[in-house]
Amino acid sequence: MKRAIGGSTLNRVEGSRPTFEVRIHGRGGQGVVTAAELLSVAAFDEGRHAQAFPSFGSERTGAPVVSFCRFGDTPIRTREPIAEPDALIVQDPTLLHQVDLFAGLRPQGYVLINSSRDFSELGLDELLERFRPERLFSVPATELAREHVGRPMPNAALLGGFAALTGALRLDSVIAAIRERFPGATGERNAAAAAACFQVVERERAAVPGA
Amino acid sequence: MLRQLEGSAAVAETVGLCRPEVVCAYPISPQTHIVEGLSDLVREGRLGSCEYVTVESEFAALSVCIGASATGARTYTATASQGLLYMAEALYNASGLGLPIVMTVANRAIGAPINIWNDHSDAMSQRDCGWIQLYAEDNQEAADLHVQAFSLAERLSLPVMVCMDGFVLTHAYERVDLPTAEQVDAFLPPFEPRQVLDPADPVTIGAMVGPEAFAEVKYLAHAKQMQALDAIPEVAAEFELVFGRPSGGLVRGYRSEDAETIVIGLGSVLGTIEDTVDELREEGVKIGALAIKSFRPFPLEEVRIALAGAKRVVVLEKALAVGIGGIVSANVRMALSGIDLHGYTVIAGLGGRPITRRSLRALFEQAIEDRLEQLTFLDLDRERVEAELERMAGGGRSGPHAENILRESGIVGARSH
Numbered sequence: 001m002k003r004a005i006g007g008s009t010l011n012r013v014e015g016s017r018p019t020f021e022v023r024i025h026g027r028g029g030q031g032v033v034t035a036a037e038l039l040s041v042a043a044f045d046e047g048r049h050a051q052a053f054p055s056f057g058s059e060r061t062g063a064p065v066v067s068f069c070r071f072g073d074t075p076i077r078t079r080e081p082i083a084e085p086d087a088l089i090v091q092d093p094t095l096l097h098q099v100d101l102f103a104g105l106r107p108q109g110y111v112l113i114n115s116s117r118d119f120s121e122l123g124l125d126e127l128l129e130r131f132r133p134e135r136l137f138s139v140p141a142t143e144l145a146r147e148h149v150g151r152p153m154p155n156a157a158l159l160g161g162f163a164a165l166t167g168a169l170r171l172d173s174v175i176a177a178i179r180e181r182f183p184g185a186t187g188e189r190n191a192a193a194a195a196a197c198f199q200v201v202e203r204e205r206a207a208v209p210g211a
Numbered sequence: 212m213l214r215q216l217e218g219s220a221a222v223a224e225t226v227g228l229c230r231p232e233v234v235c236a237y238p239i240s241p242q243t244h245i246v247e248g249l250s251d252l253v254r255e256g257r258l259g260s261c262e263y264v265t266v267e268s269e270f271a272a273l274s275v276c277i278g279a280s281a282t283g284a285r286t287y288t289a290t291a292s293q294g295l296l297y298m299a300e301a302l303y304n305a306s307g308l309g310l311p312i313v314m315t316v317a318n319r320a321i322g323a324p325i326n327i328w329n330d331h332s333d334a335m336s337q338r339d340c341g342w343i344q345l346y347a348e349d350n351q352e353a354a355d356l357h358v359q360a361f362s363l364a365e366r367l368s369l370p371v372m373v374c375m376d377g378f379v380l381t382h383a384y385e386r387v388d389l390p391t392a393e394q395v396d397a398f399l400p401p402f403e404p405r406q407v408l409d410p411a412d413p414v415t416i417g418a419m420v421g422p423e424a425f426a427e428v429k430y431l432a433h434a435k436q437m438q439a440l441d442a443i444p445e446v447a448a449e450f451e452l453v454f455g456r457p458s459g460g461l462v463r464g465y466r467s468e469d470a471e472t473i474v475i476g477l478g479s480v481l482g483t484i485e486d487t488v489d490e491l492r493e494e495g496v497k498i499g500a501l502a503i504k505s506f507r508p509f510p511l512e513e514v515r516i517a518l519a520g521a522k523r524v525v526v527l528e529k530a531l532a533v534g535i536g537g538i539v540s541a542n543v544r545m546a547l548s549g550i551d552l553h554g555y556t557v558i559a560g561l562g563g564r565p566i567t568r569r570s571l572r573a574l575f576e577q578a579i580e581d582r583l584e585q586l587t588f589l590d591l592d593r594e595r596v597e598a599e600l601e602r603m604a605g606g607g608r609s610g611p612h613a614e615n616i617l618r619e620s621g622i623v624g625a626r627s628h
Contacts, residue, residue: 037217040384044215052384077349077482079379080567 019072020168021082025101026091029061031155034181035089036067038159041177042169043071051076064099071169087166089158090114091141096122108132110166112201114154116140134210137165139200141193148193149186160194164201171198213388218350218380221387222315223248225354227258228395229313229361231287232402233279235264237272239294240327241377242317246289269294273301273312280310281416283404285361288312291377292319295333299340302370306341306432308417309405311364313357314342317377318478318529320562324613328563329377331477334506335530335538341432343371343439344507345459346477350380350387355458358390359446361399366442367435368405374506376479378563390454398453436508443505461510464517466492467499471522472579474500475514475543480527480559480566487571498575503539514546523553525578527589529560536586553581559589595619 022039026032033054040052048071055066068082083103087110090101096113105111109131113119115138119128127136139161141154149156156178163171174194179187214221223245226234234253236246253263264279266272269290280286290298295316305312316334320326334344343363347353353375360371375381406416420428440461447459465485467473476484481502491498501517503510518524524547526540535541537556544554555578560566570590577583595616602609609615 037384041215044386049386050215050384053379053382076385078486078568079376079383079479079483081565083567 019070019074019076020087020166021085022069022087022089022162023082023085024067024069024089024091025095025099026065026155027061027095028063028065030065030091031153032065032091033067035091035155035159036069038156038174038177038181039069039162039169040071041180042159042173043069045173045176046169048073049075053079055081064095085109087162087168088112089162091154091158093117093122093138096124102127105131108135110135110162111137112158112161112165113138114141114158116143132210134205134208135165137161137201137204139197139204141197144196144200145193148196149189153190156190157193157197160196160198161201163194164198164205171195212391213386215384215386217244218353218375218383218385218387219244219317220248221350221354221389222357222375222381223252224389225357225395226287226313226315227252228390228392229287229358229399230285230395230401231258231261232284233262233264233276233286234288235266235272235275235279235286236288236290237266237269237294239269239291240317241319241329241381242289242291242294242315244381245315245317249287269297270301273298273305273314276312276314277301277305277308277310278408280305280312280404281308281406281408283402283407283409285365285402286310286312287314289315289317291317292321292327292333295337296321299337302337302340302342304417305370307428309368309432309435310370311361311368311402311404312370313360313364314370314372315353315357316372316374317381318374319377326562327377329379329529330561330563331374331529332531332561334372334374337372338507338538341369341436342507343367343369343436343443343505345371345373345443345505346503347373347375347380348479348481348502348504350375350383350385351456352458353380354387354389355450355454355456358395358399358454359450359459361402362446362449363439363442365402365404366446367439369432369435369439374478379479388456394453398450439505439508440510440512443508459504461503461505462513462517463502463504465500465502467501467517467521469497469520470499471497472499472525472575473518473521473523474498474525474527474575475503475539476500476527477503477506477539478529480529483566483568484527484571487568487575490568490572491575496575496579498579506539506542509542509545511546514543515550518543518547518552519550521552523555523578523581525555525557525575525583527557527559527566529558531558531561554585555583555587556585557583557587557589564590 036052040050043050050071052069090113093115141157144157175191320330321332364371528539540556
């Protein structure tokens, strides 16, 4: 069996080119590609170098879709897909037992799943053992989106949750990126969803020892 | 202005700044976002009197461009893959007539099997159609090369393809310093055509030429491409003066001066190659890279100089000449007359297969020890290939390859009957 031991590990060890790598899983129509693009704009707004790209394919509504975002303080040259993410965002929990979502996740990695159930209820106890449990969160982003956006589009909300969970990007830059992409009421509603999700994750983190 | 945006948007904005007078294109992935962006610019009235012509095919798109360019209009189009093939006859007409059309090729594989992902099969299939071919390494360069392309095309009265990797660049969001209108206007003067179809001053363009003069006209096409070998670096140098950043040119070396092993590539894969070169350099390996930025004309002299001190060259190509192997390699070998070094051809990234640092590192390590075969297919799944060869050898109705391989791979949708 082939095991990915991507080059970014080497970079990390040498400390020469630290980039933060995010992989986003969802289904066609959920704004998976847009989410990665927004993250890259948020990073750019913070003066960082960033790259976002989809797992290119014939994307169809409902089909599993993956997108990627890298950001860091130095120019990003590599074009390979992210095999060993620092963080995973799962926009659709029905993918959990269909796609190998956690492949390559770094031992210190973060996971944010869109679900109102916790990891045990999702059948993911094994992950709690393999990874740092205080970095694994689920959050009801679809419900938050329904409430704030009026549509079950969890992507913007999850980006707020990502900011809270990882601290890799600030909430205000995530919100600025959302507003830039969606001017007007749509942007405001998505920004509100992101802010709400940020709060939910912040609250939960405060309750978790070691987070 | 620095912006974080999609490669296609960066190209559309930049082409817009070049003040095209006619844009005519037919949509095909992964090029479509570019011409959609330009149609928005035209609709919003930001391109003045620029005419955006919608047509029914790529053949028509380039044919309209030929007509438009012949009337003295600055003309742009974009395509990819089968779309470029469908233009093939018109491609030769555009270059044969010496019309300075600029076209983006959002590089994509060619079927069958149908595949929408990136490789260089499309542009490479048209390498000898008389167009200049420039390859962009990132979205900054993709944008910048379009400004240079109009300048080059009009200076030489030759059409130019700007090749950018489909999806890998066209759909990637990254930082691009978009030029300003003032910068582009300072760099790119209004188009002064060498030949114009004008009812007030009628001329013929496109006369039939018999054996008495055909070779001379074709030689002139070649002579103009040889002039491009001077013009391309000149335009790149002028560009750097106005815009303050290097881009384009014929070739670009990366840590190649003292390198014993030099990896040659075209387009966006250079980024991944350079990261891998850095890893190996930190371990003391004398390895470097050479980007070929202009594939037509092919910079024989510059490649020769770059490789003169090396012990081996690895040519990484995203296209396959079925029946022999490398296309870029064949051209590189022409630059090596009298130079004694090991040459390896590596076919990689076909149909969008990711080219990873892990695979490149293993490949380069093999090359450094001269353990590579002359022709290597990066990350080829030999087992699946062998199984299919075996099935064929069994005789009878072994079935279609693509479907057999998909079924073996457990891909949903490929059924056995």
